Amino acid sequence: MSTSSGWPSMPALDAPRRKRRGWLILALLAVVTLGAGAAWWQSKATPIIASANGTMAAVDDSLARAPSDSRVRVRVLNASGTRGYARRATIELRDRGFDVVEYDTERGKPRNGTLIVSHTGHRDWADRLQRAFGTGAIEERPDSLRYVDLTIFVGRDWKPSTETLRP
Structure with missing residues (x-):
């Protein structure tokens, strides 16, 4: 051819x-x-499922958010011994409407369980934070000198979401 x-x-x-x-x-x-x-x-x-195993609640759960008519000031302390938990918790709580005004690492022996301390007597705000966080015992410790409403000591029982962090 x-x-x-x-x-x-x-x-x-x-x-x-x-x-x-x-x-x-x-x-x-x-x-x-x-x-x-x-x-x-x-x-x-x-969505992320709400559970008692330390994971964050579903984002669309209205009781797992700060009340829309109030500013709930929160202090986050990493007491788990795992590096970066305070920052990760801060990001996730801010996504749910809580005003995280401070985050830091708690010095001392790591805490197994998460603790939420209410300083201003708003038990309903502590309940909402507990629901949003997915874990934590609540204690009332009134303190009028504090500039925060709630303090959360992040323990080893909390599991951060698996989504990547924003810069």
């Missing part, structure tokens, strides 16, 4: 084989697109 130019020409693919390859590529693209869409939809439809 040669052309008028003297060079041999490539044999043409037969049409049925070309059609099959086109359908195969189209089917593969459809499967990839549907799989990616299903994975995205699943990730958007699965």
Whole structure:
């Protein structure tokens, strides 16, 4: 087989084989697109579940948020012995409407359980913080000299969300 130019020409693919390859590529693209869409939809439809095992409550739970008509000032102290828990807790509590005005590390022996201390007598705010945090015992320690309403000592029982941190 040669052309008028003297060079041999490539044999043409037969049409049925070309059609099959086109359908195969189209089917593969459809499967990839549907799989990616299903994975995205699943990730958007699965909120963080509220539980007593130390994980944060679902974001859409209205009782796991600070009341919208009040400013709830919170001090977060990492008493777990695990580096970075105060910052992570601060970010998650701010996402739920709490005004975290200070976060730091509690010196001393690590605490196994989380403790929420109410300084201003607002037990309902402490209950909301406990629900948002997913764990913690509540104590009343009135202190009018404090500039915060609640102090939370983050213990080893708290598990931060698995979402990546924002910068």
